[in-house]
Amino acid sequence: MDLLIIILASLSLPLFFAMIFVSISVKTTFSKYNQTSASCGLSAKEVARRILDANGLYTVQIASCAGVLSDHYDPRNNTVYLSSATINSNSIAAISVAAHEVGHAIQHADDYAPIKFRSALVPIVNFASKLITPFLILGILFEFIAVFSVNVSSIFYLIAFVCYAIYCLFTLVTLPCEYNASRRAKDQLSDLGFLADDEIAISSKVLGKAAQTYLLSFLYSLAQLARILLMLLSSKRNNRR
Numbered sequence: 106m107d108l109l110i111i112i113l114a115s116l117s118l119p120l121f122f123a124m125i126f127v128s129i130s131v132k133t134t135f136s137k138y139n140q141t142s143a144s145c146g147l148s149a150k151e152v153a154r155r156i157l158d159a160n161g162l163y164t165v166q167i168a169s170c171a172g173v174l175s176d177h178y179d180p181r182n183n184t185v186y187l188s189s190a191t192i193n194s195n196s197i198a199a200i201s202v203a204a205h206e207v208g209h210a211i212q213h214a215d216d217y218a219p220i221k222f223r224s225a226l227v228p229i230v231n232f233a234s235k236l237i238t239p240f241l242i243l244g245i246l247f248e249f250i251a252v253f254s255v256n257v258s259s260i261f262y263l264i265a266f267v268c269y270a271i272y273c274l275f276t277l278v279t280l281p282c283e284y285n286a287s288r289r290a291k292d293q294l295s296d297l298g299f300l301a302d303d304e305i306a307i308s309s310k311v312l313g314k315a316a317q318t319y320l321l322s323f324l325y326s327l328a329q330l331a332r333i334l335l336m337l338l339s340s341k342r343n344n345r346r
């Protein structure tokens with residue numbers, strides 16, 4: 106068991122570099138296919154509107170947002186935000202990204218369980234995330250000072266571990282949400298005739314690359330969790346001496 110935790114923890118750095126590599130790769134894949142126009146002749150915004158309407162989601166708004174590939178759906182104001190590179194573009198990449206965000210809007214309308222759970226986790230994760238670093242620092246500090254007969258550093262590490270485990274769960278539950286939104290996007294684009302079969306293949310490449318970032322951030326968070334667990338276990342062992 107210990108060996109498994111050590112192996113997992115040692116993957117932190119390679120996974121960190123893999124995350125950087127994939128995030129660059131997402132941008133280059135998007136840029137590449139942002140040059141390829143879709144045969145439907147509609148902009149990403151127009152396609153998003155039509156998919157929303159086809160699913161009866163007339164009240165969902167579409168707005169622009171700043172940033173590169175910052176496209177997202179906000180359930181709080183029921184709005185699909187499309188970035189400047191996406192919103193007015195007619196490329197297969199832009200249409201795919203817009204359809205993916207609409208996929209999230211459909212998930213909420215369908216009461217798709219993982220997205221409901223993920224949304225419920227957001228405030229808890231935001232709170233727990235703020236506690237991780239301070240409690241890790243306290244743990245290290247008290248282990249170093251070791252002024253108490255009962256090692257309080259273990260308690261601090263345990264709190265940091267629980268908070269990080271919540272974050273880790275959040276990255277895990279993000280996976281089905283993202284893969285499902287991409288599947289819904291491709292189904293809608295194909296069924297409603299916005300993209301032809303060869304264009305759907307390109308859409309799969311663009312959305313597949315983006316999904317890899319979520320998979321890697323889950324694996325990275327798992328490796329980081331293992332590192333915190335190692336700190337907790339070693340402080341408990343020191344305590345027994």
Ligand SMILES: [Zn+2]
Nearest residue numbers: 205209283286
């Ligand atoms: Zn998404």
